Amino acid sequence: MEKTQQITISARMIDHSMAGVRQAGIDLNRLLRKCGIAKELLKQPGARLPLDKVMKLGRYTPIAMQDEMNGLLHKPVALGHFRMMAYAILHAGTLGRALQRAVDFTNLFDNSVQHTFAVEGNQVQITLKRIPGHKIVDNQALDSIMTTLHRFVGWLCNERILLNQVSVDFPAPDYHEEYQYMYYGAPILFNQTHYSISFDRNYLAHKIVQNDASLESYIRRAPLDIYLPLDAGGPITRTVRQLTREAFAEQNTAPTLELISASMQINSQTLRRRLKEEGISFHTLKAQVRRDIAIHHLGNPEASIEQIAAFTGYTEPSAFIRAFKAWTGFTPLQFRKGMEVDEE
Known part of the structure; x- marks a missing residue:
């Protein structure tokens, strides 16, 4: 299973995003407690918050404020x-x-x-x-x-x-x-x-490829997609990412470094070195492509977890579920449904 670092967000950025909440007199400490965030962290330079907690705050706050922009603009932005x-x-x-x-x-x-x-x-x-x-x-x-x-x-x-x-x-x-x-x-x-x-x-x-069903899935899980880190990388990284995506689309199996290097007509060791120079490994890049493919198909309510596992090159859904949680911090089902937020 591919392992990735836990996705985290700058605590200082989140602190800035709460400026409108403070100005409105909303009990920010209560919101932070509901999300499991220690208020002291918001003031610490360099502190970072786990994505799942930031996502909860991003769901609770607009409801508390009745404003999708959390009181940061001249006029409230109505929910919806x-x-x-x-x-x-x-x-x-x-x-x-x-x-x-x-x-x-x-x-x-x-x-x-x-x-x-x-x-x-x-x-x-x-x-x-x-x-x-x-x-x-x-x-x-x-x-x-x-x-x-x-x-x-x-x-x-x-x-x-x-x-x-x-x-x-x-x-x-x-x-x-x-x-x-x-x-x-x-x-x-x-x-x-x-x-x-x-x-x-x-x-x-570029053609729009989404539809009503995938849009509803995107909205349900908002603001999760906004926070997912999607690195572009250098020219070699971008080429390898595209070739890897095409390989998955053609055969639903994870391509090897040797297959990709042959497509690029360079030696596999040379490709490995060039990727390293751009700050990424083929192993990590392949995991990113799998994550992207999975996220795309999770927007289709007709696609089963078993099918999505196959699209990403996994023969066992359980292995796919573990990998997806390592990539995003959420199970595929949690990601698809979005976080449940009460409106109290």
């Missing part, structure tokens, strides 16, 4: 806002049309930031422009808005949208190390005029 935006863009056909619809939908609400979607030459830029006179309680709100949009539209077409640059319109926060996970290792520029992301135009033609 993201769901309606998601359905508004789900059947757009291509990523480009989906992005335009997402921007148009969000701008209807005139709340703290204006979204723009521009194509110049071979580059696409999504920008958040602050609306004069509208408060933003903490800058982390802009991180949340942009990462949610970036991750979601990538999920729509089942692709990592690799960014050429991220521009941030405030100084590097005390959780700045988290940006490498938020944006797949893209270069970050702080103290810029606006908050924006840019990527290659060819992504706009």
Whole structure:
């Protein structure tokens, strides 16, 4: 079974995301206790929180606040806002049309930031422009808005949208190390005029592959997908990841390093060394691909755990279940259903 490090999130980033809760006078300590988070950790530089606890907080807090943005913006964002935006863009056909619809939908609400979607030459830029006179309680709100949009539209077409640059319109926060996970290792520029992301135009033609059923699964488990670390890696890593995905799709078995290196027409030891130079092993990369395939199929309620195990190259569902829990911290069933949150 592939072993991975436990997924954790910067405690300082979570502390910033709770600024609106404090301002609203909500009992944050009670919320933290419900999630098993020690309040002292939020103030400790370098402290990290387990993903499952952060996810619980991310589910309880909007209910307590009756605001999907946890009080960080000028006006509350009604519960169900993201769901309606998601359905508004789900059947757009291509990523480009989906992005335009997402921007148009969000701008209807005139709340703290204006979204723009521009194509110049071979580059696409999504920008958040602050609306004069509208408060933003903490800058982390802009991180949340942009990462949610970036991750979601990538999920729509089942692709990592690799960014050429991220521009941030405030100084590097005390959780700045988290940006490498938020944006797949893209270069970050702080103290810029606006908050924006840019990527290659060819992504706009990618087809949307999700449907109503998979969207409901995505929404049920939110905000889990936003927090899952999805590294892009260097050019060799990206090539090996794509070839590994294709191998699974063709035969539902885990490819060997030798098979992938032969496809790339290089020696297996050379490939191993080049992957190491990019900070990853073939073993870890293969586990990441299996995780991605599993997450995609878990969005289909018609796919059984046995079938998904086979798609990821496991002959025994029990081995797949153990591996998936090692990858994400959740069983496939927990991931599919999302966490149960009471509304007390």
